[in-house]
Amino acid sequence: MIEIPEAITLSNQINKTLKGKKINSVIVNQSPHKFAWYCGDPSKYDSKLNSKIIESAHSHGGFVEVSLGDIKLLFNDGVNLRYFNKGEKHPQKHQLLIQFEDDSILVASVQMYGGIWCFKDEEFDNLYYKIAKEKLSPLSEKFDLKYFKEIISDESLQKKSIKAFLATEQRVPGLGNGVLQDILFNAKIHPKRRILTLSNKEIEELFDSVKSTLEEMIIKGGRDTEKDLFGCSGGYVTKLSKKTVKEPCRICGRNIIKETYQGGSIYYCEGCQLNPSKK
Numbered sequence: 001m002i003e004i005p006e007a008i009t010l011s012n013q014i015n016k017t018l019k020g021k022k023i024n025s026v027i028v029n030q031s032p033h034k035f036a037w038y039c040g041d042p043s044k045y046d047s048k049l050n051s052k053i054i055e056s057a058h059s060h061g062g063f064v065e066v067s068l069g070d071i072k073l074l075f076n077d078g079v080n081l082r083y084f085n086k087g088e089k090h091p092q093k094h095q096l097l098i099q100f101e102d103d104s105i106l107v108a109s110v111q112m113y114g115g116i117w118c119f120k121d122e123e124f125d126n127l128y129y130k131i132a133k134e135k136l137s138p139l140s141e142k143f144d145l146k147y148f149k150e151i152i153s154d155e156s157l158q159k160k161s162i163k164a165f166l167a168t169e170q171r172v173p174g175l176g177n178g179v180l181q182d183i184l185f186n187a188k189i190h191p192k193r194r195i196l197t198l199s200n201k202e203i204e205e206l207f208d209s210v211k212s213t214l215e216e217m218i219i220k221g222g223r224d225t226e227k228d229l230f231g232c233s234g235g236y237v238t239k240l241s242k243k244t245v246k247e248p249c250r251i252c253g254r255n256i257i258k259e260t261y262q263g264g265s266i267y268y269c270e271g272c273q274l275n276p277s278k279k
């Protein structure tokens with residue numbers, strides 16, 4: 001899934017590789033997918049996009065937004081984006097294929113669900129997209145300890161788990177259940193801990209970990225559980241993920257535990273991330 005580090009990596013790669021390319025043809029919905037979402041009638045994408053030139057790409061949280069004059073192409077977290085040079089073998093199943101004048105290709109395919117939206121500026125009304133653009137990014141300077149303490153001290157959140165706080169309802173846009181695992185591991189906080197059990201020091205450590213963990217993931221081109229525009233895994237080696245679940249903790253040697261919790265898998269070290277609220 002695309003989260004903050006991957007959205008930034010993909011945007012950077014699109015800016016380096018696709019900028020200036022002119023669209024020659026577009027195929028939409030070739031392999032119909034129940035949970036592929038489009039903006040308006042997908043059969044009109046070709047007329048909207050034909051002859052347009054890729055100008056730039058930006059990330060907003062977990063969204064990748066590509067600008068082509070007055071048209072935008074927007075992808076969300078469940079979409080695989082791949083670029084192929086002329087003549088390179090590309091997948092036959094896809095929900096969007098863009099061929100450029102130089103015969104290179106951009107393919108978007110949806111895994112479980114995902115949005116492939118094409119629209120004129122301001123014509124697209126989506127709450128998640130709006131929040132992702134409006135709320136502070138955890139990477140911005142304005143997202144400081146004071147701001148973090150403000151959002152975490154909200155009265156209505158005190159009985160919620162730290163996972164629910166950080167990775168749901170777009171409180172921190174683009175911070176999802178994937179990057180959450182290493183953020184909490186680095187802060188030594190159990191994902192099920194209730195907010196009200198966190199000490200001031202733990203809140204500060206959590207804030208530091210949100211910043212430093214995301215920065216490391218971005219510098220290294222995304223997580224090793226995700227693929228970039230060229231199909232390569234990211235350079236950030238995840239500490240807690242499906243890749244490490246059978247290995248002992250690299251800090252204390254105890255087991256990494258995987259559980260299903262609040263609609264997704266959580267991973268934690270039974271030694272480093274204690275859960276006092278359980279007792």
Ligand SMILES: [Zn+2]
Pocket residue numbers: 249250251252253254269270271272273
């Ligand atoms: Zn440990």
